[in-house]
Amino acid sequence: MKKAFSVFIVLLASALLSAGGSKEENTITIWHQFTGAHSDMFDEILDGFNETIGKDIGVTAEGVYQGAANDVLTKVKAAAGTSELPDIAAMDATACLDMKESDYLITADEAGIDKSILLPAAVRAFTSDRGLLAVPFCCSSLILYYNKTVFDEAGAEPPRTLDDFTAIAPRIGQRDSKGNVTRYAFAGTPTTYELGAFIGAQNGLSYMVDGKNGHFGVPRNVLIETDGTFRNFLVHWKQFYDTGFVLNTSDQMQEFAAGRSASMLNASDRLPTLQRLIGDRFEIATAFVPMTDENATGGVNIGGSALFMFSDSEAVKAFMDYILSLDCQRSWAEGTGYLPATSAVYSDPEFQEYLEANPLYGTAVAQTLASNPEVTGIWMPSGYQIYHTYQSEIREVTENGKDIDQAVHDMASFIQLQLDDYARQNTSK
Amino acid sequence: MKRQNTKAYLLLLPSMILAVLFSFLPLIQSIIGSFLNVSQQGKVLGAAGLDNYISLFSDKAFINSIGHTFLFLAIFLPLNTVLILLAAILTRRKRRHIAIAEYVFLIPMAVSLSSISLIFREIFRGRVSIANRILSTDLPWLESPGCAIFVLALLGVFLDFGIDYILLLSSFRKIDRSLIEAASIDGAGSLRTLFYIELPEVKPMLSVIIFLAIKDAIMISAPVMILTAGGPFRSTETIMYYYYLEAFRSGNRGTGSSIATLMAILAGLIMATMAARRRHDRENG
The missing domain is CATH 3.40.190.10 (Periplasmic binding protein-like II)
Known part of the structure; x- marks a missing residue:
């Protein structure tokens, strides 16, 4: 009995001692x-x-x-x-x-x-x-990666605006004899990161939430509905999607590297990885992110x-x-x-x-x-949830024909709910 | 006798201390926290009443996460049960070289959750995936909601396979041989013996495996985190993954506590059902 008790005390003491580690100075x-x-x-x-x-x-x-x-x-x-x-x-x-x-x-x-x-x-x-x-x-920063081999064959220049993209999509995309798309013009479903540019650049500078995108104070109000920026983006994006050459996916990197899409948006630091993935299969090139419209001059964050x-x-x-x-x-x-x-x-x-x-x-x-240095990334709570809800709403509009105004309202309401919830649980009344 | 009891309690003490520290106290803290506004730094900002529960049930994503969890359960449970049963039945008799099959079925136990989740992610990633190459298919495994939840269920089966297999196999091998031999002498074929003698004998263990599988399915979060991160388009977000997002990623500790409380109640109900079922099995021989 005594032996068992001693063993127990030794084990407990060593467990407590080992738990209190300290950092080397x-x-x-x-x-x-x-x-x-x-x-x-x-x-x-x-x-x-x-x-x-x-x-x-x-x-x-x-x-x-x-x-x-x-x-x-x-x-x-x-x-x-x-x-x-x-x-x-x-x-x-x-x-x-x-x-x-x-x-x-x-x-x-x-x-x-x-x-x-x-x-x-x-x-x-x-x-x-x-x-x-x-x-x-x-x-x-976000940049446009494109398959230069395909663009050159089609005699297309990298698009400056989303309308340009819509115009060249049928030329850089490809269908087989049965009408199935064998190469998309673009792969990817925009979400918070891409919208940082598509919305942030509008009218020279726009924000998704107040407090300059949440940088100053805890964001309390969503702005994408009242200032019309998300609606403007969706109108242009829907036209682009309706060409039939835009693939909704969240794995654009692989689609692009496999040659199944002629372009995609991604972070500039992905270039070395892409070059390694693509090798000599086709020539890759980079361009500025297309503007949502002619007034979207703010650039990228x-x-x-x-x-x-x-x-x-x-x-x-x-x-x-x-x-x-x-x-x-x-x-x-x-x-x-x-x-x-x-x-x-x-x-x-x-x-x-x-x-x-x-x-x-x-x-x-x-x-x-x-770019306008004031165009900044978004700091808001529930970033993950908002990221995926953006994608879901864009998919609903493009694939299922959801009314754009309704999608804008639903998206804005969702973000507002997240802001309210965060404020309620994290700030003193 | 009394001394024996003291020794037993003393040996149980470390586990009990750990259970109190890491299970019961956090549970009580969660229940209390679910009625409070607690900042992510742990500061109590005031009473929330039922606000955390109201906000939880008014979030469509939470309701969806319940649906995803039960969809996962609906795919995972039958798949897991059938495959485990098949593997155990095929290897239940000790024969020459059967050890090779046993080792193969036990391999999942030797692979860590993170590693196998990452391996699955690479196998099923994109249309130009290893899975599509092997199966000559063109399925967007992790890109389409229907396929992604199925891949997640497959991963779940793989993760549970080793332990479930060893439990069921040992149960098969513990069956009194005289019963099987008597049935054989009475002219029962191998299928009759299996269905009328062996399966009823392993039924209690099979129910344990099923209840463990239900518990694992309802609590699944780490494989979701690594394999799909809740995607595509939040279609594989389970209740516990939603909990992780709210409590740890979004800083909504009150909401997190509400989910933890609800899940503790659910887990309690499952365990109570399991205990009642076992009692029923014992009482009925």
Whole structure:
């Protein structure tokens, strides 16, 4: 009996002791979502830091893969208030609303990051009423990828507007003798990311929700119905879809790479992956995102992820300074396809040379520089639910003939419900 | 005797502490939280009354998630039961080389949930998928709602197969041989023996497997997260995946607590039915 009791006490004590782990003080822990080539490049950056500045100040930066961007956010929220919270976490815009409202985030402004060296659009992308929330790192923008071989054969130019797309769709699409579509002009169902450009660019600048797309304060009101932007988009998109050469899918990447569609929209950093997938099967090219109409001149917003800080140590600041250095940003951009976050890289002769040798990468750069920096991504609660509801409504309109005004109303009501629910449960009355 | 009981309770104590800490306390917290407005930082902002429940049932997506969960159950349960039964029946007798088949059927137990979910995603991804190549089909497996829920059910079967198989196989092999031999002497063929002697003997275990499958189907979330992420177009969003979205992704902790409370009640009902069923089986021999 005594023996059993002693065993139990020993087991309990060891379990309690092992549960209370502590972080090493000379290590900067960085949670991230990078995989494949991006992960290798990130490891190179960490090695570069550890072998130079890190060595001088006696600090080691250590990257920990934590799943997709959303998983990183979920884990950060779960670790909040514990010693498990990392020093830095790479997260995308979907994290911004939560981070802005959190009391454990050290904003880039609070950490004393020099904003003047950063690309203005990248700063705007992560700026809130708390200032610059995080350090922009993996900047990308939406671009049009197209099958140049098909476009050239059809004598078509990349479309400037959705109406242009509608006009060329029958030429770049293809049917077999039985009338079945063998190649679509476009694959994909627009959702929050794409609508950030299709709606955001309208009339020079438009927002989906108030507070400048939720960047300032918690968003309370949906705007897409009252300002008519979603309706305008749906009218043009329906005409495009009615050509019969638009495929509703959420796996546009594979459809495009397989040659089953002549174009698609995707983030600019997908280019290296696409080039690898397509190989020599056809020539790929990139172009600006088509405008919803002639008045949609706002361009696109900066997407991607940023480095959020949860420690205000000098070591973290030194790491951020290193990561924003010209050399680091240039090699990161060249190795991953991301846009450099540091302005100086854009005028750097070495980067210019790289763009000349790789003209496809230049599209995202030119498009970003030509866009209104005030066009920003959307920070709103229930991002996942809204993302899929946009797709469902667009499918209902295009495939099932749902009335456009009804779809706009349903979409706006859905977003409003999510905003109200979030406000009710997360803000004091 | 008394000393034996103390020892038994002492040995049970760690599990009981864990159960109280990680099951009962969170459950009570969830029930209370479902009537409060709790910010995602855990700050109580005031009473919500029934608001969390009202908002939950007024969300079409939640109602749909109930439908998706039961559709999943309707596909998964018969498929799982039939395949497990077939595998166990085919390998119930110890013969030469039967171990090879046993190993094959037990393979799912050696593969982690995440790995196999990722493998399934790659097999069924897009029209130019491995599945379409093998089956010479042109199905949008994970792109069309009907196909996606079927692939999810297949994954569910794969995940449960190993443990269910071992439970049923051991039950078959525990049957008193004298019963089978007596039936054989009386002239019963193998099919008659199977249907009139063996299957009634394994019935209690089969009901355990069915109830476990129902519980797994109703609680399914991680495979959804990895295989379909609720898509396409939210068509594979199950109740527990919806719960994950609300509680952890959207910061609506009150709504999350309401779902957790409802699910705890549902799980309690299933377990009570299972216990009643087992009692009934025991009482009727």
